[in-house]
Amino acid sequence: MGQGGKDDAPASTASTDAREAQQQRILAAAMACFARSGFHKASMQDICAEAGMSAGNLYRYFRSKEAIIAAIAEAERVRNAALFERLQRAEDPVRGLIELARCYLREMNSRDAPMLCTEIIAEALRNPEIRTMFERNINEAHAACAHALRQGIAQGHVDPNLDVDVAVRMLMALGDGIVAHRVIADFMTDDRTEAVLEVMLERFLRPHAASTVVLADTLSSQAASSRPAAPLPTSA
Amino acid sequence: MGQGGKDDAPASTASTDAREAQQQRILAAAMACFARSGFHKASMQDICAEAGMSAGNLYRYFRSKEAIIAAIAEAERVRNAALFERLQRAEDPVRGLIELARCYLREMNSRDAPMLCTEIIAEALRNPEIRTMFERNINEAHAACAHALRQGIAQGHVDPNLDVDVAVRMLMALGDGIVAHRVIADFMTDDRTEAVLEVMLERFLRPHAASTVVLADTLSSQAASSRPAAPLPTSA
DNA sequence: TGTAAGTGAATGAACGTTCACTCTCATCAT
DNA sequence: ATGATGAGAGTGAACGTTCATTCACTTACA
Numbered sequence: 261m262g263q264g265g266k267d268d269a270p271a272s273t274a275s276t277d278a279r280e281a282q283q284q285r286i287l288a289a290a291m292a293c294f295a296r297s298g299f300h301k302a303s304m305q306d307i308c309a310e311a312g313m314s315a316g317n318l319y320r321y322f323r324s325k326e327a328i329i330a331a332i333a334e335a336e337r338v339r340n341a342a343l344f345e346r347l348q349r350a351e352d353p354v355r356g357l358i359e360l361a362r363c364y365l366r367e368m369n370s371r372d373a374p375m376l377c378t379e380i381i382a383e384a385l386r387n388p389e390i391r392t393m394f395e396r397n398i399n400e401a402h403a404a405c406a407h408a409l410r411q412g413i414a415q416g417h418v419d420p421n422l423d424v425d426v427a428v429r430m431l432m433a434l435g436d437g438i439v440a441h442r443v444i445a446d447f448m449t450d451d452r453t454e455a456v457l458e459v460m461l462e463r464f465l466r467p468h469a470a471s472t473v474v475l476a477d478t479l480s481s482q483a484a485s486s487r488p489a490a491p492l493p494t495s496a
Numbered sequence: 497m498g499q500g501g502k503d504d505a506p507a508s509t510a511s512t513d514a515r516e517a518q519q520q521r522i523l524a525a526a527m528a529c530f531a532r533s534g535f536h537k538a539s540m541q542d543i544c545a546e547a548g549m550s551a552g553n554l555y556r557y558f559r560s561k562e563a564i565i566a567a568i569a570e571a572e573r574v575r576n577a578a579l580f581e582r583l584q585r586a587e588d589p590v591r592g593l594i595e596l597a598r599c600y601l602r603e604m605n606s607r608d609a610p611m612l613c614t615e616i617i618a619e620a621l622r623n624p625e626i627r628t629m630f631e632r633n634i635n636e637a638h639a640a641c642a643h644a645l646r647q648g649i650a651q652g653h654v655d656p657n658l659d660v661d662v663a664v665r666m667l668m669a670l671g672d673g674i675v676a677h678r679v680i681a682d683f684m685t686d687d688r689t690e691a692v693l694e695v696m697l698e699r700f701l702r703p704h705a706a707s708t709v710v711l712a713d714t715l716s717s718q719a720a721s722s723r724p725a726a727p728l729p730t731s732a
Numbered sequence: 733t734g735t736a737a738g739t740g741a742a743t744g745a746a747c748g749t750t751c752a753c754t755c756t757c758a759t760c761a762t
Numbered sequence: 763a764t765g766a767t768g769a770g771a772g773t774g775a776a777c778g779t780t781c782a783t784t785c786a787c788t789t790a791c792a
């Protein structure tokens with residue numbers, strides 16, 4: 261990312277670069293193994309073999325298996341931040357979300373990525389330490405999408421009757437679910453999936469002519485007026 | 497399901513009933529353990545302890561850990577069949593799907609059920625044997641929903657421009673995703689989630705006044721005319 | 733008394749992690 | 763030039779645990 265030059269930074273980076281390169285090698289190997297077998301079934305020996313490295317040496321770069329998972333979480337967070345930055349720059353938040361979904365699906369097109377993503381979710385649900393590692397990622401995604409939606413409401417691009425926080429979580433749930441189902445349902449090609457997804461988001465989010473009255477309960481009206489009840493979880 | 501009477505079937509069921517009761521006890525214990533720890537981390541000893549039973553005795557009822565998982569898959573399949581039967585009897589398929597989603601969310605309201613559900617999906621993505629066990633469930637769900645949607649299209653309740661197979665998979669993905677996210681996002685109460693979900697399904701599935709032109713590509717038109725390209729997966 | 737139900741210690745394999753060790757190579761007094 | 767030095771890179775056998783599964787055994791009932 262940062263220092264591109266060769267002889268610019270004088271000292272203390274010559275060996276640090278090599279160290280980070282090794283860490284990256286281990287991370288890539290671990291992601292492949294975790295995707296293939298899950299956090300529990302993938303053994304450190306598997307990761308060592310995938311990284312072409314002995315066990316003893318691997319432990320010089322990561323304190324434990326858990327530390328590797330934490331590093332994966334951080335890498336994912338950084339990668340996602342780029343997606344959300346593009347969303348914030350979008351004129352129309354709905355189009356921005358559709359474009360974000362497109363990019364996300366493209367990134368999740370490999371064989372490994374969707375499996376790792378689903379494994380992370382499953383493990384986060386039950387293991388508090390893993391959940392803590394990825395909670396920041398989820399909260400940042402939620403905050404970015406919710407901000408985009410509220411901005412869209414203010415501009416008239418988005419239905420003001422929507423329960424923003426729940427709607428955002430629904431979209432995140434949809435994304436995670438699609439990523440998983442695409443592994444099983446091979447007829448969900450990029451083209452077909454993106455087309456249906458675009459229709460879904462447009463219809464769901466856009467303002468409606470007050471015909472479908474089902475909305476506007478006490479719940480959603482309260483969410484539209486002031487700050488909603490629970491912008492981010494962790495409390496009651 | 498079947499034999500309800502007490503003295504109807506004469507022989508060979510007196511001890512068979514006790515055997516099935518034990519199997520159910522083991523299954524319930526296993527589901528709790530799998531939900532708590534995942535398929536790999538939950539040990540047979542854990543399941544034995546949860547079921548109040550020794551290891552040797554448990555193996556008299558299930559040949560292996562995998563056999564327990566297969567039995568869980570079958571139990572889920574039977575339970576889901578009841579939901580889909582109600583869907584088929586619904587006059588308006590959209591309302592039927594909304595009602596199905598409501599029931600599904602209610603069933604997934606416990607602490608364990610969503611975790612087990614997500615664990616199943618994660619494991620099905622990578623383990624071919626587990627995938628085979630649950631593939632029938634997924635295909636039956638897909639078939640039931642797709643049939644309902646096509647019926648709804650014929651009756652004018654559902655947008656005929658929808659790519660039915662992809663749309664169905666999207667709804668299944670949404671359901672699975674919501675179930676998982678509700679564990680993390682405690683603000684997704686039953687009320688708020690059901691309200692937003694109803695809006696989403698209504699807007700997504702209902703026929704539209706041809707204003708949002710985004711649909712009607714070559715893909716979705718082909719899916720609307722005859723049998724779609726891939727009603728069920730497994731092939732190219 | 734025979735058959736099904738139930739026990740729990742034992743088994744070998746595999747797990748995450750550690751540790752005593754070798755190898756590589758820049759440094760520097762000689 | 764040379765060879766001693768020592769720190770970091772890398773190795774792989776070994777550790778104590780835990781795993782799924784088995785089996786010789788006891789208990790309960792018909």
